[in-house]
Amino acid sequence: MRYRIPKDTEMTPELLAKYIGKHKTDVQKRNKRLQDAYQNDYEIFKAPPKEDGKPDVRISANFAKYLVDTFTGFFCGIPIKVTSDDDRVAEYVEFLSAYNDEDNHNLELAKGADIHGDMHELLYVDEDGMICYTEMSVMNSFFLTDDSILERPMYFVRYYKDADKVERGSWSDATSVQYFHRDAIYKWDDEPVIHGFDGVPAIEFDENKERMGLFESVFSEINAYNKALSEKANDVDYFADAYMKVLGPKMENDDLPLIRRNRVINFEGDMGSLPEVDFLQKPSADTTQEHLLDRLEKNIFLTSMVSDISDENFAGQSSGVALKYKLLAMQDLAYFKQLKFQSALNRRYKLIFSNPLSRGHGVKEDDWAKINYHFTPNYPANIEDEANTAKSLEGVVSTETQLKVLSIVDNVQEEIDRMDEEKKDSQTAAVDQMFKTGEQTEQKDQ
Numbered sequence: 001m002r003y004r005i006p007k008d009t010e011m012t013p014e015l016l017a018k019y020i021g022k023h024k025t026d027v028q029k030r031n032k033r034l035q036d037a038y039q040n041d042y043e044i045f046k047a048p049p050k051e052d053g054k055p056d057v058r059i060s061a062n063f064a065k066y067l068v069d070t071f072t073g074f075f076c077g078i079p080i081k082v083t084s085d086d087d088r089v090a091e092y093v094e095f096l097s098a099y100n101d102e103d104n105h106n107l108e109l110a111k112g113a114d115i116h117g118d119m120h121e122l123l124y125v126d127e128d129g130m131i132c133y134t135e136m137s138v139m140n141s142f143f144l145t146d147d148s149i150l151e152r153p154m155y156f157v158r159y160y161k162d163a164d165k166v167e168r169g170s171w172s173d174a175t176s177v178q179y180f181h182r183d184a185i186y187k188w189d190d191e192p193v194i195h196g197f198d199g200v201p202a203i204e205f206d207e208n209k210e211r212m213g214l215f216e217s218v219f220s221e222i223n224a225y226n227k228a229l230s231e232k233a234n235d236v237d238y239f240a241d242a243y244m245k246v247l248g249p250k251m252e253n254d255d256l257p258l259i260r261r262n263r264v265i266n267f268e269g270d271m272g273s274l275p276e277v278d279f280l281q282k283p284s285a286d287t288t289q290e291h292l293l294d295r296l297e298k299n300i301f302l303t304s305m306v307s308d309i310s311d312e313n314f315a316g317q318s319s320g321v322a323l324k325y326k327l328l329a330m331q332d333l334a335y336f337k338q339l340k341f342q343s344a345l346n347r348r349y350k351l352i353f354s355n356p357l358s359r360g361h362g363v364k365e366d367d368w369a370k371i372n373y374h375f376t377p378n379y380p381a382n383i384e385d386e387a388n389t390a391k392s393l394e395g396v397v398s399t400e401t402q403l404k405v406l407s408i409v410d411n412v413q414e415e416i417d418r419m420d421e422e423k424k425d426s427q428t429a430a431v432d433q434m435f436k437t438g439e440q441t442e443q444k445d446q
Contacts, residue, residue: 001023001026019144038064063222080375084370088367092362115213116137118205119136121202168182174198176195177192349371353366386408
């Protein structure tokens, strides 16, 4: 989330209060609804109660969580591989990844962007003097950018409440971090601290250019589905508690509880004029309701572009190629997100490599450009088909390209190195065997 301000605007407590207030309002209008939906807190649970004691069942189908978790698993269920041909850069990036638990961190960034349309990452230096990065929810952080066409970040603001319910936070510009707290008004804590990064030390991970959440376009349909499903459950309760109709004899008040409890009706006397006894029933709309639920469910998956992989007819006897066609819409969606994610990763490492602490690891400021990213969609794997495909590529493409076909290979370069090592060991063993055989022949001749 970002707000535009005139270039060269100085941060003041008054400006901070203005935009924190605006951000809180925007979060309540939009982001809280999206977060609540992911956590299964839908509008159906907040609707007014039914009058006159009518059945009032509240049921939700948590499509929001299903869509987000399914797409996040498809996008980065197989971790993003960050590599470099420069050994120094590769070693430093691998160290950063291990130190910051990057695979889990990237997954949380991807999931947050799916829910809200964007997610923030904050860079900082910890107490051990190590460069770290952590995810920040858009519900308590935002950017202030300049009003140019490029919308360059000028400030990054985050806020929270501490254990004593005091609002605290910090804002960062291109050179320093200023901490603050709120005591009737916002006040600065001590002096600004130099952060060491060449730019605002925060990155925005966008889902798309419009910053729309994954299920935001189908939010109304999810609410309509929950309402229809709840009304269907109300109808079930209604039929289980239908009114009895008795025409003819007069029923005594004392008889009614007994009839309801024992479910037995006994009338004395001759049966010349039979009483009429049955239940009042309202017209059934079961077919209409089922049709509506089916249509809404289909539209939710169709419009969100996320495949319903739980459908028993999804896989069936489909081949790997046929399955990929069924996942084509989700693949396109993942590719759009990949471009945005890669752009954000470039900014992450550009900022990290700009910090003087990175010089101690033997990398230069512009070495971030030597980093490569490999995204692997989490397709259902058919190892046999992959192996046949890789074998057919032998002699046609490089070994590296050949191995990329195999999903069981986590790191192509490491696999090539192991193959080379095994080849050397095999050659050494063959030479040793040759000399051993020669020595044995000479001994026999003697």
